[in-house]
Amino acid sequence: MGIIEVKNLTKRFKDHIVLDNIDLDVPENKILGIIGINGSGKTTLLKTIIGFYKPNKGTILFRGKKISKVSKKMKREFGYMSQDSSFYTKLTVRENIHYFGTLYGLSHREVHENAREILQLVELEDVKNTLAQNLSGGMQRRLDLACSMIHRPKVLILDEPTEDLDPALRRDIVNVIKKINKQGTTIVITSHILEDVENLCDTIAILHDQKTMHIGSADDLRKLYGKQEEIHVEVASANYDRIIQFANLKEYEREENKLIVYTAEAEKTLHMILHIIENDKERLVYADIRKPSLTEVFKALTKKK
Numbered sequence: 001m002g003i004i005e006v007k008n009l010t011k012r013f014k015d016h017i018v019l020d021n022i023d024l025d026v027p028e029n030k031i032l033g034i035i036g037i038n039g040s041g042k043t044t045l046l047k048t049i050i051g052f053y054k055p056n057k058g059t060i061l062f063r064g065k066k067i068s069k070v071s072k073k074m075k076r077e078f079g080y081m082s083q084d085s086s087f088y089t090k091l092t093v094r095e096n097i098h099y100f101g102t103l104y105g106l107s108h109r110e111v112h113e114n115a116r117e118i119l120q121l122v123e124l125e126d127v128k129n130t131l132a133q134n135l136s137g138g139m140q141r142r143l144d145l146a147c148s149m150i151h152r153p154k155v156l157i158l159d160e161p162t163e164d165l166d167p168a169l170r171r172d173i174v175n176v177i178k179k180i181n182k183q184g185t186t187i188v189i190t191s192h193i194l195e196d197v198e199n200l201c202d203t204i205a206i207l208h209d210q211k212t213m214h215i216g217s218a219d220d221l222r223k224l225y226g227k228q229e230e231i232h233v234e235v236a237s238a239n240y241d242r243i244i245q246f247a248n249l250k251e252y253e254r255e256e257n258k259l260i261v262y263t264a265e266a267e268k269t270l271h272m273i274l275h276i277i278e279n280d281k282e283r284l285v286y287a288d289i290r291k292p293s294l295t296e297v298f299k300a301l302t303k304k305k
Contacts, residue, residue, distance in 0.1 A: 001064075003028040003155060003186050004049060009058035011041070011048050018044045020210035022058070026155070031177070031187040033201030035194060035298060040207040042190040043083070046157050049188070050080050062155075076104055079153035081144050083160045089133035093124050096132055097146050104151035114150050121183075122146045122176055138169035142176060149180070156180060158189045162196050174200055198294040208302050218294055225297040229266035230290045233273055234258040236283040247272045 002025035009022040018041040026032050034042050047053045049060055051067050060067040062077070087096045094115065101111035119125045122142040127135065132143060141161060149156060161177065162170040174196055181187050191197050197204060198218050206213040206221070214221060233243070238257040243249070247269065251262040263269045266289045277284050 002026040003063060004188075005059075005061040005064075006045075006049065007059050007061070009045075009048065009060065010056050011044055011053060012056050017210055019048070022207075022212050024205055024212055024215070026186060026188055027203060028186050029181070029184055030202040031181050031189060031200050033197040033204045034188065034190045034207060035192070035197055035204060035294075036207035037302070038192070041210060042207055043159055045207065046080070046159050046188065046190060050078050050157060051075065076151050077154040079148040079151065079156045081148040081156070081158045081161060083163060085140060085144055087132045087140070087143050087147055090131065092129050092131055093119070093135070093143055093146075094128040096143060097150050100147040101150040106151055111150065114152060118146045118149055121149075121179060123172075136169075137165055138172050141165065141169075141173055145173075145176060145180075149185075153185065155186045155188065158187065160191055161189065162191060162193055170196060194294040194298060204294070206298065206301060214301060218297075219291075221294070221297050221301065222292060225292060225300050229263060230292055231261040231263065231266055231270050231273065231287070232258055232290060233261070233270075233277075233287045234285040235277060236285055239282075242280060243273055243276050246276050 004024075004026035006022055006024040006026075009019055009024075010017065011019040022045065024045075034045065036042050044053065048055055049067070054068070088099070091099065097115045097118065098111050101114065106114065119128055122145050124139065124142055124146060127139060132140065135143060145158075145161070148158075158177070162173050165173065170193065177187060177189070177200060189197070189200065201218075203215065203217060204221060205215045214224060216224075233240075234257055240254065240259040243259065244252060249261055249269075253260050261269060261273070270287060270289060274284070274287065
């Protein structure tokens with residue numbers, strides 16, 4: 001049983017069904033990632049969980065109680081960061097955080113105490129008196145995070161928090177999210193940047209065809225994919241016919257000048273391949289073992305469906 005339980009949730013807009021009998025448990029103190037193609041209903045699911053949308057069917061429970069019947073005090077246990085910036089550009093960082101604190105009904109003392117801690121957590125202490133419009137893109141995303149956390153929610157819901165950021169800024173946001181989670185905050189995150197999801201999330205749910213298609217860890221999803229490990233090999237001649245023949249390879253593909261082998265016995269197979277290369281006096285450029293990326297797994301699973 002999770003801190004949030006979604007049971008048989010259906011959400012439609014007029015005649016268009018976006019979510020159809022969704023079941024989902026959000027484990028407490030963990031990070032749950034929700035992935036899916038554009039238009040799969042990720043944002044709709046988040047907004048329904050926080051009560052912004054009412055479900056057409058099904059229930060959403062928070063600590064065993066229906067979200068629709070949870071008191072305002074209990075709703076303060078949620079923080080939400082949307083894809084679009086919610087802060088005010090003409091206010092400073094500190095003014096924005098204090099304003100959002102009042103929206104959550106915090107006292108002046110609570111806002112002041114929480115703001116000091118959160119500014120340090122999201123690493124905005126040095127720019128607290130800077131206008132929001134003058135912040136970099138990465139700092140603006142951190143300000144969004146700070147505004148959604150000023151009331152110290154138990155559950156933080158983040159919709160595409162690393163969207164439109166370069167790799168360095170994405171890494172900064174990912175690290176901040178990890179720090180927030182380590183303090184005991186349950187996090188639900190959507191992202192189309194699957195590298196970030198794999199790096200962050202304990203559990204991943206795939207939304208596809210209006211349903212939760214698969215739920216599990218990245219390794220659980222790899223097992224469903226069926227290609228648990230990859231061997232990447234490159235030899236100078238780029239001639240792999242003898243390797244394929246004598247290693248009796250069943251699943252493989254050639255990509256530019258290298259050979260990619262899919263196997264459940266990577267170390268044993270790689271040892272055999274290296275032995276063949278040595279006997280043929282080929283020059284090895286490189287060889288390594290990799291797990292398939294979450295992007296590969298996602299594409300394969302949704303294609304199968």
